[in-house]
Amino acid sequence: xxxxxxxxxxxxxxxxxxxxxxxxxxxxADMSFLELLDVLNERLIESGEEPVAFDHDCREGICGACxxxxxxxxxxxxxxxxxxxxxxxxxxxxxxxxxxxxRAAAFPVVKDLVVDxxxxxxxxxxxxxxxxxxxxxxxxxxxxxxxxDADAAFEAATCIGCGACVAACPNGSAMLFTAAKATHLGLLxxxxxxQDTRVDAMIHAHDEADFGGCTNTGExxxxxxxxxxxxxxxxxxxxxxxAVRRGR
Amino acid sequence: MATLTRAPGxxxxxxQGASHRSTxxxxxxxxxxxxxxxxxxxxxMLGNLKIFFGESSFDHYAHWLRTIGEPLVxxxxxxxxxxVGLTVSVVVxxxxxxxxTRRARRARPxxxxxRPPVQGSYAARTMRWGGVxxxxxxxxxxxxxxxxxxxxxxxxxxxxxxxxxxFEHWYITVxxxxxxxxxxxxxxxxxxxxxxxxxxxxxxTERLAGRIATGYAVSMTAGFLSVPFAVTxxxxx
Numbered sequence: 001x002x003x004x005x006x007x008x009x010x011x012x013x014x015x016x017x018x019x020x021x022x023x024x025x026x027x028x029a030d031m032s033f034l035e036l037l038d039v040l041n042e043r044l045i046e047s048g049e050e051p052v053a054f055d056h057d058c059r060e061g062i063c064g065a066c067x068x069x070x071x072x073x074x075x076x077x078x079x080x081x082x083x084x085x086x087x088x089x090x091x092x093x094x095x096x097x098x099x100x101x102x103r104a105a106a107f108p109v110v111k112d113l114v115v116d117x118x119x120x121x122x123x124x125x126x127x128x129x130x131x132x133x134x135x136x137x138x139x140x141x142x143x144x145x146x147x148x149d150a151d152a153a154f155e156a157a158t159c160i161g162c163g164a165c166v167a168a169c170p171n172g173s174a175m176l177f178t179a180a181k182a183t184h185l186g187l188l189x190x191x192x193x194x195q196d197t198r199v200d201a202m203i204h205a206h207d208e209a210d211f212g213g214c215t216n217t218g219e220x221x222x223x224x225x226x227x228x229x230x231x232x233x234x235x236x237x238x239x240x241x242x243a244v245r246r247g248r
Numbered sequence: 249m250a251t252l253t254r255a256p257g258x259x260x261x262x263x264q265g266a267s268h269r270s271t272x273x274x275x276x277x278x279x280x281x282x283x284x285x286x287x288x289x290x291x292x293m294l295g296n297l298k299i300f301f302g303e304s305s306f307d308h309y310a311h312w313l314r315t316i317g318e319p320l321v322x323x324x325x326x327x328x329x330x331x332v333g334l335t336v337s338v339v340v341x342x343x344x345x346x347x348x349t350r351r352a353r354r355a356r357p358x359x360x361x362x363r364p365p366v367q368g369s370y371a372a373r374t375m376r377w378g379g380v381x382x383x384x385x386x387x388x389x390x391x392x393x394x395x396x397x398x399x400x401x402x403x404x405x406x407x408x409x410x411x412x413x414x415f416e417h418w419y420i421t422v423x424x425x426x427x428x429x430x431x432x433x434x435x436x437x438x439x440x441x442x443x444x445x446x447x448x449x450x451x452x453t454e455r456l457a458g459r460i461a462t463g464y465a466v467s468m469t470a471g472f473l474s475v476p477f478a479v480t481x482x483x484x485x
Contacts (some may be wrong), residue, residue: 019361072364098362105355129278174357203270212355213271213348218370230454238447240272
């Protein structure tokens with residue numbers, strides 16, 4: 001199939017950047033979106049041009065490295081799918097596709113489609129862990145955990161930290177990410193005891209990284225490749241409110 | 249990471265205890281001030297329906313508002329307490345909205361070239377401009393039916409006469425309709441967002457909260473619109 005890509009090209013952080021059109025006449029419907037970029041890049045390299053820089057790693061939808069806003073939607077049109085798992089069969093032959101990087105003040109463009117997602121790391125550094133040394137995996141039945149809590153914690157823990165929530169949010173907020181991380185730890189006994197200091201530290205790292213405030217529009221959960229539910233934000237808000245009440 | 253032996257947040261000790269300055273707290277302030285306005289609007293809408301019981305009933309109700317709490321508070325005392333409370337709420341609500349909007353603008357300095365309409369509800373998308381429209385309308389509404397200078401009749405102490413004088417003009421009915429519909433959309437997302445912001449720990453409450461918000465917004469809109477339309481079509485006045 002033949003596709004036309006309009007890709008954001010930007011030489012470096014200081015460069016203004018702009019959209020550049022490329023034809024890819026030899027694409028296959030079985031290719032992933034990243035393989036499409038690989039094919040384009042091989043051709044660019046052969047003709048002596050600078051290949052398109054983009055982030056990728058596992059290519060099986062579990063690492064959170066890939067990004068790309070495809071036709072205005074983070075990770076493209078397929079629901080609950082990362083860009084690396086998005087196949088060209090979901091596009092029409094002859095279609096023109098716009099490809100842009102995540103857009104947020106907290107995610108400065110490094111080059112082309114690569115952005116620095118360090119803001120998310122700083123939120124994790126602030127509180128996205130349990131401080132008790134857990135050692136090796138404990139006996140599964142040693143600490144009883146209500147099934148509903150275990151399920152909700154696991155659901156939140158599936159967040160791969162890709163930043164699509166920020167890219168989609170009209171406010172550039174990272175609340176879905178922050179709330180998922182805090183929920184996953186706060187629901188379990190090992191993490192529960194530190195939840196007040198954790199949410200306090202995490203919301204501050206979030207705000208200091210120049211992410212916007214959440215307005216509950218739900219854009220984030222609609223594009224999340226892991227389908228993290230909006231409910232984690234309500235829970236996070238409740239945890240922050242609890243921390244404020246207890247004077248932390 | 250799990251091997252770290254510091255408590256989360258201990259690295260930023262200086263920032264601890266500062267939850268009250270976060271974006272989440274700003275939203276809590278927004279939700280609480282919105283809740284005050286919500287309570288007032290509900291009472292306002294129900295009070296308006298007095299017009300269907302006739303001129304004396306409506307005017308008597310309007311005068312009663314000035315005598316609430318007497319002789320404990322002076323004449324119009326309770327009314328002024330309510331007015332001060334509303335003003336404080338409006339100021340807090342707008343200040344938080346402005347701060348959060350400016351923050352949101354800063355958070356995305358470079359716009360997307362290709363951006364389909366947001367998938368969130370129309371109500372969610374129009375919160376900010378809708379809020380501006382509502383604020384302008386409130387100024388006009390106060391000049392119209394509280395101060396009376398913008399009213400065709402402007403008869404002091406005769407609210408029934410003033411209300412019916414208003415809505416005999418089709419364009420005033422149109423202005424009120426646009427404003428009330430804007431309020432309706434604002435309430436839809438506002439009520440829903442408030443339930444999220446004030447925190448729901450139990451999962452699966454989103455759908456219920458959404459339904460409650462829609463039901464509330466629709467009934468408020470219908471209640472408020474019933475008065476101008478009743479006057480315009482001649483049921484009242």
